[in-house]
Amino acid sequence: MPTRTGDEGGHVQRDTIVALSSAPGKGAIAIVRLSGARAAEIAGKIFHPNNAAAPPENRKLRVGKFAAPGGRAFDEGMAVLMTGPDSFTGEDMAELYCHGGPAVVQALLSAACDAGARPAAPGEFTRRAFLEGKIDLVQCESVADLISAETARAARAALGHLEGGLTKALEAIWGKIIEVGAHLEAAIDFPDEFEPGAGPAPPGGPMGQSELAGRFSVIAGDLAALEKTYRSGRILREGGRVAILGRPNAGKSTLLNYLLGTKRAIMSPIPGTTRDTVEEVCDIGGIPVRLIDTAGLRDTGDPVELEGTDRARRAAASADLCLVVIDAAAGPEEVEWAAREIGGLDAPVILAANKMDLPRANLPGENEIPARICAISALTGEGMDRLRDLIAASLSGEDGGGDDQRLLTRERHRDLVVRCRKAAENGRAALERGLSPELIAVDLNEGQRALSELLGRDYGQDLLDKIFSTFCIGK
Numbered sequence: 198m199p200t201r202t203g204d205e206g207g208h209v210q211r212d213t214i215v216a217l218s219s220a221p222g223k224g225a226i227a228i229v230r231l232s233g234a235r236a237a238e239i240a241g242k243i244f245h246p247n248n249a250a251a252p253p254e255n256r257k258l259r260v261g262k263f264a265a266p267g268g269r270a271f272d273e274g275m276a277v278l279m280t281g282p283d284s285f286t287g288e289d290m291a292e293l294y295c296h297g298g299p300a301v302v303q304a305l306l307s308a309a310c311d312a313g314a315r316p317a318a319p320g321e322f323t324r325r326a327f328l329e330g331k332i333d334l335v336q337c338e339s340v341a342d343l344i345s346a347e348t349a350r351a352a353r354a355a356l357g358h359l360e361g362g363l364t365k366a367l368e369a370i371w372g373k374i375i376e377v378g379a380h381l382e383a384a385i386d387f388p389d390e391f392e393p394g395a396g397p398a399p400p401g402g403p404m405g406q407s408e409l410a411g412r413f414s415v416i417a418g419d420l421a422a423l424e425k426t427y428r429s430g431r432i433l434r435e436g437g438r439v440a441i442l443g444r445p446n447a448g449k450s451t452l453l454n455y456l457l458g459t460k461r462a463i464m465s466p467i468p469g470t471t472r473d474t475v476e477e478v479c480d481i482g483g484i485p486v487r488l489i490d491t492a493g494l495r496d497t498g499d500p501v502e503l504e505g506t507d508r509a510r511r512a513a514a515s516a517d518l519c520l521v522v523i524d525a526a527a528g529p530e531e532v533e534w535a536a537r538e539i540g541g542l543d544a545p546v547i548l549a550a551n552k553m554d555l556p557r558a559n560l561p562g563e564n565e566i567p568a569r570i571c572a573i574s575a576l577t578g579e580g581m582d583r584l585r586d587l588i589a590a591s592l593s594g595e596d597g598g599g600d601d602q603r604l605l606t607r608e609r610h611r612d613l614v615v616r617c618r619k620a621a622e623n624g625r626a627a628l629e630r631g632l633s634p635e636l637i638a639v640d641l642n643e644g645q646r647a648l649s650e651l652l653g654r655d656y657g658q659d660l661l662d663k664i665f666s667t668f669c670i671g672k
């Protein structure tokens with residue numbers, strides 16, 4: 198593993214930080230954490246174990262009382278010391294378990310500061326874990342993702358990243374880049390064997406030009422495959438936006454309510470009932486889905502309704518998937534409208550042919566509608582399992598269905614993977630143009646830099662500030 202080139206790294210003595218690590222508000226118990234060289238000393242000043250005669254032991258929970266330095270006890274609870282480097286941050290840490298009321302927590306935080314600690318910045322514990330080399334940057338991000346995961350599947354995916362799933366995939370590519378780099382170095386030293394048409398490399402010698410070009414293609418291909426996972430990875434992390442669109446009275450609000458299992462939106466036989474967008478999150482196939490009910494689309498002179506249809510269009514423009522709902526009993530004009538409407542949408546579309554419970558309902562033919570068609574009744578629930586499966590499949594994408602443990606989940610990941618892939622493609626093109634190994638090494642270095650930044654082997658203060666500023670305090 199290369200050394201990191203950031204400006205904060207290494208095993209330096211940092212000041213000792215303190216924060217509430219459990220959720221704020223009232224609860225049975227709250228957890229306050231300390232990390233830094235003075236963690237044990239500060240904990241010793243504010244926590245007084247009942248069996249004070251016994252010496253403190255690493256990782257052993259003790260019962261006792263909390264008090265400000267030199268002050269009277271304000272709570273009783275438990276505390277544990279965890280010495281570095283085998284702690285989460287890699288530094289000495291203490292965890293204090295007090296009663297979970299705001300007054301007690303505030304008293305404990307103040308006591309810790311009086312004893313010499315400093316309030317932690319957002320994500321500072323995780324930042325220290327990174328700086329101590331306990332986890333890489335992709336794993337740091339997954340800590341935040343695990344905390345904010347809204348479905349069990351999203352949480353499992355974040356845990357997979359924390360356990361190194363994506364890191365392993367990136368390291369495999371890193372290994373291939375290093376190997377190509379070694380051959381390029383050799384080619385710089387033995388230029389004759391690098392000539393076009395020189396044939397396979399002699400044992401121990403540098404690879405020939407075409408073999409190297411092949412290696413660049415493999416690296417670019419691996420990166421392109423990762424790149425394709427970004428849509429499903431982002432959706433699993435942030436949630437997928439699904440806009441429900443259709444003409445007035447098609448049953449959009451009834452469908453929203455059925456999928457949510459609550460009467461969130463007003464439903465009525467009067468066309469034009471929904472005026473504003475109505476958004477709510479639900480779990481579909483383990484994916485957090487933000488369903489957006491919209492106003493029925495029709496030409497109108499009513500300014501309020503017009504604003505509603507504008508909002509519907511905006512919801513469609515920013516959606517990951519559009520659910521176009523038609524009243525399947527309304528005749529061919531409804532199907533023609535849907536076909537025209539779908540033609541103008543950018544996002545993938547599923548056509549929900551609703552009201553299939555009505556005797557005169559007709560399912561449109563595949564040739565009539567340029568989208569997946571699903572027959573449903575939002576009133577009876579018919580076809581809803583299939584609709585959920587289609588929504589989940591569309592949001593997971595072809596490449597997301599396989600392995601949730603190695604998805605690109607953030608724009609930062611995607612941008613750096615694209616940068617690395619382009620460098621590999623440039624390297625291959627340079628080889629094909631017969632450029633010198635020195636010039637090809639420039640592309641390779643660029644690719645290496647992008648991967649280094651992704652894993653946090655090469656970072657600046659600004660990058661860390663940007664990433665950790667989105668964390669909560671206490672993590």
Ligand SMILES: Nc1nc2c(ncn2[C@@H]2O[C@H](COP(=O)(O)OP(=O)(O)OP(=O)(O)O)[C@@H](O)[C@H]2O)c(=O)[nH]1
Nearest residue numbers: 445446447448449450451465469470471493575576
């Ligand atoms: N028979 C039957 N009626 C339905 C079905 N879905 C909705 N309806 C009825 O259709 C009418 C309109 O339903 P809504 O859900 O309010 O329709 P909407 O598309 O939200 O309408 P707007 O908000 O006006 O755009 C209501 O009377 C619903 O009970 C269905 O699957 N079968």
Ligand SMILES: [Mg+2]
Nearest residue numbers: 449450470471
């Ligand atoms: Mg409605």
